[in-house]
Amino acid sequence: MQEQAGGLKLEKKQNGQSQREIRVGFVGNPNCGKTTLFNAFTGANLKVANWPGVTVERVEGRTSYKGRSIKVIDLPGIYSLTSYTIEEIVTRRCIEEGEVDVIINVVDASSLERNLYLTLQLLELKKPVILALNMMDIVEERGMEIDLHRLPEMLGGIPVVPVSARKRTGLDVLMHAVVHHYEEGPQGVVVHYDENLEEKIRQIEAILRAKYGDMENMRWHAVKLLEQDPEVMKDHPVDISHIAEKNYEKDIINEKYNYIEEVMEECMMGREEKSASTDRIDSWLTHPVFGVPIFLGIMATVFFLTFTVGDFLKGYFESGLEWFSGAVLAAMQHVQASDWLISLVVDGIVAGVGGILTFLPNIFILFLALAFLEDSGYMARVAYVMNEIMGRVGLSGKAFLPMLLGFGCTVPAVMASRALASERDRRRTILITPFMSCSARLPIYVLFSEMFFKEHAMLAAYSLYVIGLIVAIAIAFILHKREKNKDEDTLLIELPEYKTPNARTVAIYVWDKVKDYLTKAGTTIFVASIVLWFVLNFGVHGYETDVTQSFAAAIGRLLVPVLKPAGLGTWQIAVALISGLSAKEVVVSSFSVLYGISNINSAAGMAELSKVLGIAGFGMANAYALLVFCLLYSPCVAAVGTIRRETRSLKFTLQMVLFQIVLAWCFAVSIFQIGSRIL
Template sequence: MQKPTHTEAQLRSVKIDFYLTHKFYAIPIFIIIMGLVFWLTFDVIGAFLSDILSDVIDAVTASVDNTLTVLDIAPSMHSLIIDGIFSGVGAVLSFLPTIVTLFFFLSMLEDSGYMARVAFVMDKMLRKIGLSGSSFVPMFIGFGCSVPAIMASRTLASERDRKMTIMLTPFMSCSAKLPIYGMFIAAFFPHSGGLVMLSLYLTGICVAVLSGFLLNSLVFRGKPVPFVMELPAYRLPTARNIIMHMWEKAKDFLHKAFTVIFLVSIIVWFLQNFDVRFYMVDASDSVIASIGKLAAPIFAPLGFGSWQATTSLICGITAKEVVISTLSVLAVGSGGAPDLASLFSPLTAYTFLVFCLLYPPCVAALATIRRELNSDTSTLCLMGYELVVAWCVAFIVRQIGLMLGFS
């Protein structure tokens, strides 16, 4: 009888897995690793590169501004180009390095085999809310984009698990929200960006878990299907895979910046400068201000009841990056930069981020949910639920902040 032999890689994987899949150590290690990733992205590498790109965009904007002035372009067209297009699109583009940096680290974790371990560890936690570890894969994809994440739920064997996963995935913070986080972190939390990011991602996960308990108890009663997976050996990430992953994210971001965000920035500029009779007016008397003022009282208890903040959230349904482009057009301060301090305090800025994290995803994701669930009623109910959850969690966060003495 011959004993089976194990390769050196397999033995090394077993030793590492003792810690990374340990029932006590695994989750704290995962939180520490993600905290390190966010710190490097938002406080060190990504922030540094974004600042450089922002300076380049500011220089180009100033050059175009001077050129338009020399050419004596009509004031309205001048404003459209600088205050509308350059402010809207430029504010979003400056966060491209941050997004690429984050996905560089996430690609390394995935390519190394670590994320397979996280799925294995999460199986036990997910089973408590009525799902299996197989649901972790679509939900993890949701950290990149909700659309492919929702479509990835098709691979789940159980229809019950598939529907639950679709409904919980939007609570995972997609990459389209990164420019929102980046701008507010730079304005209000420049020295604690990694901690703020980690808290937002954990908040999304916790809300998904609590929602899972609710759905499992009231709507989708039953047991999840068994979860079986083979853990691959650890390996060094390949440069080709990492570069391809980063390029896909950058390409998608640039495509959205020069299509959806470009068009919405122009529309927002027009709505900001004209009233219903198409007369040029002050921004506070414009069409978009009228819309924002109607909805503003809903958000007043959350601390950001200004029409500018409300309008940015409404426009953000088209694409989450539009929240930033809208604020950049509506809240222009001295030098053309967004004056967020006039609309938010540090506490209300964080509350605003929590609401952006949890409220309904973009129209592309909603259309995908509608197609996968094959029900208008279920999609509308999900949107309503997400709005209520986002408002309630943001309200609780603000009340806790006020009790702790923050402002």
């Protein structure tokens, strides 16, 4: 039996007394396995990747232990509780505002020294803290050993539980520690600084006590005021200028690391024997000269697999679609359905949605390869390698992380820009991220590359990814040169140990992307196909059998003079590009519906479309101009809405969309005008 009281979930114990739901916060450095551990407890299919900046918002789930209800909160990965980034602010507020009863501090056991800095800060908050030692297998592989008896002693008696997020071991022990430690209350060591700092802390505590009474975490607030923490100074303004004549943050950090060094000497054996394999690989992958060419080569291999393996599997999908389309047509003719209904279902829905589904193998191969790269630890190296290039255009390597996400989907990529410290960097990154070729553009690339560039199709499609990257960096460079105040932004990013990708993590990532693709096919593209069919088959006089008299033709003709210099001067192409604003995949399904080709991605379908376009004078130059236009023009409405929400500025969003459309037009015109004279 359950009841609600004070907004908290209660459940009845056998003795009749109620137990409050325990609220547990998962806190840790980026890439420590925190989200994987959260998934193991809750079964949530969250995005998990082996590089920082994935979780940018708190995510909640529920579990239970021996009948005790437990609410678990996955908080953004942070290196400290200093309010420099959005992640740090979100995590700290959640803990400070009493939303967490017990903190599970997930640490990467193979990088214990770095992780313990956050641990010491969490202990100062006077909350029950449990240390979850993850990745112990890496510790063993590197020939190291952690004294699991001495470590909790050095940290003031807090529970230390070895766990494996990937293998799901130690979970019961960890939940037992949560329930027991919650009832027992806070424990843990408090770092004592040198006498000078301790005296200043005592004096600030006296000032705080006089103004705010016996506030919670008095010592922690005093330490933060010594560090000139902006959040604490804003929430608890007091004059301490006569006590702290400077910012003591570096002094306090040094004192903490001095204690961490003592802990490491007592508890970690064999840490001087580092694994050389990661260093040997990094000597090439992060090389200042070879790093970028190697990255481009790896991505070229990914797209080679996307086309070769994906196209092989795609053939079976095409055969299935052709059979299904024929079966639907035969069934509707058998029941003597009206011609307009047959056209709606076969030419509109089946052709539109089915044409997109045939690209599923290409999408699957692409994201399977990217999942392996992410979970292996390579993607963090890409940000490191790109740091110097990004620095030249006024951004840090961390800005490259949202750009990498943009190769999957623009929406989470825009949201990942929260990891950047300044509003200027966030907006600039949001501006250039849509130029990364998201998965929705891949069907367009595959269709027109294979139709017009034959054996060079993979090269043509790959060039679009490179062009998008170059355009993004060029725009950032121009904006940087126009700036008067050019502040340096230092990259702080963890380069994790290389590891064998986890099958479950890869499966979650790929399924999430495939599910999103299928969801679009079942919703956005389904609706868009129906709407497109109606505007193609209805005009001012009602139902039209002549498509040239339809509403779509009228709308497209208005845009023909604008698109003609880019080699896109037919009303069908204009309508397809407009429809692509709902979702980029819709461009392909639009061509299918506009030209009445039921299986547009099959060899016969592509031959038919190529013939129809060829009659209109559409050749290789036109095709490449179309591909570049689709690469650069406005992202889908979902991405635009996310940009509006993240920037909180309608003006910025509209200006950005207009800028991208104009830029796409300029590039397409240049490519067509030059290409048509060469080819």
